[in-house]
Amino acid sequence: MKLLxxxxxxxxxxxxxxxxxxxxxxxxxxxxxxxxxxxFTAVEKVDEKSPQQAVKQAAFEIEKTAEQLxxxxxxxxPYAHLSSDLASPKKAQEILIEIENELKNKNFNxxxxxxxxxxxxxxxx
Ligand code: A3S
Numbered sequence: 001m002k003l004l005x006x007x008x009x010x011x012x013x014x015x016x017x018x019x020x021x022x023x024x025x026x027x028x029x030x031x032x033x034x035x036x037x038x039x040f041t042a043v044e045k046v047d048e049k050s051p052q053q054a055v056k057q058a059a060f061e062i063e064k065t066a067e068q069l070x071x072x073x074x075x076x077x078p079y080a081h082l083s084s085d086l087a088s089p090k091k092a093q094e095i096l097i098e099i100e101n102e103l104k105n106k107n108f109n110x111x112x113x114x115x116x117x118x119x120x121x122x123x124x125x
Pocket of ligand 1: 042044078080087088092114115116117118119120
Protein backbone atom coordinates (compact mmCIF):
# COMPACT_ATOMS: atom_id res chain seq x y z
CA MET A 1 0.00 0.00 0.00
CA LYS A 2 1.13 3.51 -0.71
CA LEU A 3 -0.13 6.31 1.52
CA LEU A 4 0.28 10.03 1.02
CA UNK A 5 -0.82 11.88 4.16
CA UNK A 6 -1.62 15.58 3.96
CA UNK A 7 -2.83 17.72 6.83
CA UNK A 8 -4.81 20.74 5.66
CA UNK A 9 -7.20 23.46 6.77
CA UNK A 10 -9.72 21.72 4.57
CA UNK A 11 -10.08 19.24 1.76
CA UNK A 12 -12.82 19.56 -0.83
CA UNK A 13 -13.55 17.16 -3.64
CA UNK A 14 -16.05 16.85 -6.43
CA UNK A 15 -16.96 13.66 -8.27
CA UNK A 16 -16.48 14.06 -12.04
CA UNK A 17 -16.91 10.85 -14.02
CA UNK A 18 -16.63 7.09 -13.82
CA UNK A 19 -13.06 5.78 -13.74
CA UNK A 20 -14.00 2.07 -13.68
CA UNK A 21 -16.95 0.14 -15.09
CA UNK A 22 -18.83 -0.17 -11.82
CA UNK A 23 -17.80 2.57 -9.43
CA UNK A 24 -19.20 2.74 -5.93
CA UNK A 25 -22.75 4.08 -5.88
CA UNK A 26 -22.87 7.37 -4.05
CA UNK A 27 -25.29 10.19 -3.48
CA UNK A 28 -22.48 12.39 -2.23
CA UNK A 29 -21.07 14.18 -5.27
CA UNK A 30 -19.00 16.71 -3.37
CA UNK A 31 -17.75 17.06 0.14
CA UNK A 32 -15.65 19.36 2.27
CA UNK A 33 -13.92 18.38 5.50
CA UNK A 34 -12.30 20.97 7.76
CA UNK A 35 -9.01 20.51 9.64
CA UNK A 36 -8.46 17.05 8.24
CA UNK A 37 -5.74 14.57 7.58
CA UNK A 38 -6.26 13.22 4.08
CA UNK A 39 -4.90 9.75 3.38
CA PHE A 40 -4.46 9.40 -0.37
CA THR A 41 -4.30 5.63 -0.73
CA ALA A 42 -3.25 3.21 -3.44
CA VAL A 43 -3.90 -0.42 -2.56
CA GLU A 44 -1.30 -2.67 -4.14
CA LYS A 45 -1.26 -6.22 -5.44
CA VAL A 46 0.90 -7.34 -2.50
CA ASP A 47 -1.86 -6.23 -0.09
CA GLU A 48 -4.17 -8.87 -1.54
CA LYS A 49 -1.98 -11.59 0.01
CA SER A 50 -2.70 -10.57 3.60
CA PRO A 51 -5.42 -7.93 3.53
CA GLN A 52 -5.95 -7.99 7.29
CA GLN A 53 -2.32 -7.12 7.89
CA ALA A 54 -2.43 -4.38 5.23
CA VAL A 55 -5.52 -2.87 6.88
CA LYS A 56 -3.97 -2.93 10.36
CA GLN A 57 -0.70 -1.43 9.20
CA ALA A 58 -2.34 1.35 7.19
CA ALA A 59 -4.71 2.23 10.05
CA PHE A 60 -1.75 2.27 12.45
CA GLU A 61 0.28 4.65 10.24
CA ILE A 62 -2.69 6.98 9.74
CA GLU A 63 -3.53 6.92 13.45
CA LYS A 64 0.09 7.63 14.41
CA THR A 65 0.25 10.70 12.17
CA ALA A 66 -3.20 11.94 13.22
CA GLU A 67 -2.20 11.73 16.88
CA GLN A 68 1.07 13.58 16.29
CA LEU A 69 -0.90 16.34 14.57
CA UNK A 70 -3.77 16.19 17.08
CA UNK A 71 -6.28 15.75 14.28
CA UNK A 72 -9.58 13.89 14.65
CA UNK A 73 -10.90 14.25 11.09
CA UNK A 74 -9.63 11.78 8.52
CA UNK A 75 -10.51 11.72 4.84
CA UNK A 76 -9.71 8.41 3.13
CA UNK A 77 -9.16 9.13 -0.53
CA PRO A 78 -8.64 6.33 -3.07
CA TYR A 79 -5.77 7.46 -5.21
CA ALA A 80 -4.54 4.93 -7.73
CA HIS A 81 -1.78 7.19 -9.07
CA LEU A 82 0.62 6.36 -6.24
CA SER A 83 1.45 2.88 -7.55
CA SER A 84 2.00 1.00 -10.78
CA ASP A 85 1.24 -2.34 -9.15
CA LEU A 86 -2.38 -1.95 -8.09
CA ALA A 87 -4.69 -4.42 -6.39
CA SER A 88 -7.92 -5.24 -8.22
CA PRO A 89 -10.62 -2.59 -7.80
CA LYS A 90 -12.84 -5.05 -5.88
CA LYS A 91 -10.15 -5.92 -3.34
CA ALA A 92 -8.93 -2.33 -3.09
CA GLN A 93 -12.43 -1.09 -2.27
CA GLU A 94 -12.88 -3.80 0.39
CA ILE A 95 -9.57 -2.88 1.99
CA LEU A 96 -10.39 0.83 2.03
CA ILE A 97 -13.73 0.11 3.70
CA GLU A 98 -11.97 -1.97 6.34
CA ILE A 99 -9.46 0.81 7.01
CA GLU A 100 -12.41 3.18 7.40
CA ASN A 101 -14.04 0.85 9.95
CA GLU A 102 -10.79 0.33 11.83
CA LEU A 103 -10.25 4.09 12.20
CA LYS A 104 -13.89 4.65 13.21
CA ASN A 105 -13.38 2.06 15.95
CA LYS A 106 -10.46 4.17 17.17
CA ASN A 107 -12.89 7.10 17.47
CA PHE A 108 -11.74 9.21 14.55
CA ASN A 109 -14.27 11.10 12.42
CA UNK A 110 -13.73 9.30 9.15
CA UNK A 111 -15.07 10.07 5.70
CA UNK A 112 -14.21 8.10 2.60
CA UNK A 113 -14.27 9.64 -0.87
CA UNK A 114 -16.22 7.42 -3.29
CA UNK A 115 -14.32 4.66 -5.02
CA UNK A 116 -13.90 4.26 -8.76
CA UNK A 117 -14.48 7.84 -9.86
CA UNK A 118 -12.37 10.60 -11.29
CA UNK A 119 -12.58 13.49 -8.89
CA UNK A 120 -11.10 16.92 -8.55
CA UNK A 121 -9.87 18.02 -5.16
CA UNK A 122 -8.68 21.16 -3.47
CA UNK A 123 -6.60 21.42 -0.34
CA UNK A 124 -5.64 24.52 1.59
CA UNK A 125 -2.65 24.34 3.92
O1 A3S B 1 -8.26 3.74 -10.93
C1 A3S B 1 -9.39 4.51 -11.15
C2 A3S B 1 -10.14 4.74 -9.85
O2 A3S B 1 -10.51 3.47 -9.30
C3 A3S B 1 -10.20 3.44 -7.92
N1 A3S B 1 -9.15 2.42 -7.75
C4 A3S B 1 -8.22 2.33 -6.79
N2 A3S B 1 -7.88 3.15 -5.78
C5 A3S B 1 -6.87 2.78 -4.97
N3 A3S B 1 -6.18 1.61 -5.11
C6 A3S B 1 -6.48 0.77 -6.11
N4 A3S B 1 -5.81 -0.38 -6.23
C7 A3S B 1 -7.53 1.12 -7.00
N5 A3S B 1 -8.07 0.51 -8.09
C8 A3S B 1 -9.05 1.31 -8.53
C9 A3S B 1 -9.87 4.85 -7.51
O3 A3S B 1 -11.07 5.46 -7.11
C10 A3S B 1 -9.34 5.42 -8.78
N6 A3S B 1 -9.55 6.86 -8.83
N7 A3S B 1 -8.53 9.78 -7.39
C11 A3S B 1 -9.08 9.11 -8.52
C12 A3S B 1 -8.74 9.84 -9.75
O4 A3S B 1 -9.19 11.18 -9.70
C13 A3S B 1 -8.60 7.70 -8.51
O5 A3S B 1 -7.45 7.40 -8.23
